[in-house]
Amino acid sequence: MVALAQRLFDAQLLARDLQAAMQSRTVIDQAVGMVxxxxxxxxxxxxxxxxxxxxxxxxxxxxxxxxxxxxxPGTPAPKRLCPRP
Structure with a gap:
């Protein structure tokens, strides 16, 4: 039962990470087009x-x-960029 719960947790974590990667890729592709x-x-x-x-x-x-x-134009104001820690 614990192993099944761990696999479910891992699958949810992977799904969240993949969703974040897809969102990042979209904005990167848009910026590439602008450049x-x-x-x-x-x-x-x-x-x-x-x-x-x-x-x-x-x-x-x-x-x-x-x-x-x-x-x-027409997009929300961007946040101020801060260097990585």
Missing amino acids: MSSRNCSSDQAMRWLRTLSQHRNVKLRDLCAHLVGRL
């Missing part, structure tokens, strides 16, 4: 640029991308 448009570059070049910016600012890629996407 491609503004810098007239390929998706690979845009992703490299975003990764480099993320590393230089010491913020997670998904947070950087959410900030960029949040700056679009």
